[in-house]
């Protein structure tokens with residue numbers, strides 16, 4: 252039976268390319284045409300067909316010569332926080348509009364080395380700050396003004412964020428896979444809202460070199476695809492030590508995350524935290540998660556009730572630490588070395604002020620102000636230092652939980668994807684991150700997989716969290732679920 256290239260996913264498409272049933276150039280053209288056809292989603296920022304086709308031709312040459320990498324010719328698209336030589340990089344900020352990096356981020360270079368062909372750069376919240384992909388400051392391909400990204404399951408809804416362009420593009424099958432970054436949930440939550448699979452590895456596992464910094468002690472790159480098997484292939488190529496470029500890169504050899512996909516789940520202890528099922532959880536999400544947990548029991552897993560008592564504190568702790576780090580990281584955008592510079596100014600200080608006032612969007616400014624405040628003398632002890640102490644306690648709570656269970660499972664977000672424009676209160680938005688922030692603060696790997704559908708036929712994501720460096724457990728648990736279900740194979744209507 253013939254199957255469309257965009258229905259294949261990474262694993263099958265890679266095999267197809269290796270067997271020369273399709274060329275890299277043909278695959279690239281196919282996906283570029285889809286990206287253009289569906290550009291109303293606002294998922295792509297930069298597209299450059301010539302740059303993509305040049306990369307594809309190089310992969311066809313490698314395939315012909317027999318020295319191709321494992322993912323030769325597989326198209327991928329990168330969240331616009333990863334710098335790329337062949338495409339402009341903006342972090343969806345007016346501050347960096349048109350910026351061209353002289354080098355590729357390590358993860359981009361590694362994926363290219365494995366054979367991936369870059370289709371383009373993906374829209375997101377400005378500097379990865381947000382949970383809806385409504386805070387983009389750059390016009391996507393086909394538009395002349397910034398647009399919120401649209402969820403392919405219902406274009407009046409958000410795709411989640413901040414990696415919303417990545418999630419929407421994978422869900423609409425405009426690309427077989429995408430990279431994302433997750434500081435407090437930005438891979439897992441949009442994966443959940445768009446019905447795809449996304450994994451954030453352990454902090455330090457994927458290099459941060461060339462990833463535009465938001466909050467350095469939390470930022471982590473990861474993979475987004477339709478299935479756990481696809482994510483395992485992408486993640487295996489992305490991860491590994493990069494100690495020369497990233498001081499927090501863990502010096503531990505790269506792994507084949509696909510090696511244990513088929514392990515049995517017999518006897519797996521799934522910890523279900525009481526705190527993830529409280530009042531704020533919508534009924535439709537609760538029902539889908541409960542059904543997914545029931546499916547795991549059928550697969551041989553055992554449900555273990557656990558406690559993560561400081562879950563609620565993760566929100567204030569994260570929204571003190573991440574703006575603090577952001578205020579420091581974003582001080583480099585001063586209009587001098589690169590980025591936007593105001594046209595008219597009186598003196599140096601005026602130039603800084605005007606350039607930053609014009610270049611940054613509202614949410615970014617809000618966070619710079621919060622961050623500067625909590626780091627200032629007198630407030631540092633009261634906020635920042637306290638938050639760091641509670642962060643440590645949150646990490647300890649996870650270690651206590653992992654004495655009782657192998658993986659932790661729960662919802663990734665309290666609701667299905669909300670309508671575009673509905674979330675106007677920043678604090679309400681921050682509160683919706685409650686299920687993803689704890690694992691981020693503890694540096695743990697987390698995954699979201701399609702668990703079913705809620706109100707309006709919108710996808711619900713199941714979050715799995717494992718102990719440090721146990722990404723393969725997460726992918727194994729997700730893969731076995733996907734062998735027994737077809738939620739990850741369903742496509743939104745019209746795509």
Ligand code: GLN
Nearest residue numbers: 379381382434435436437
């Ligand atoms: N929604 C969270 C925030 O706004 C997470 C963002 C992220 O992980 N990059 O900070």
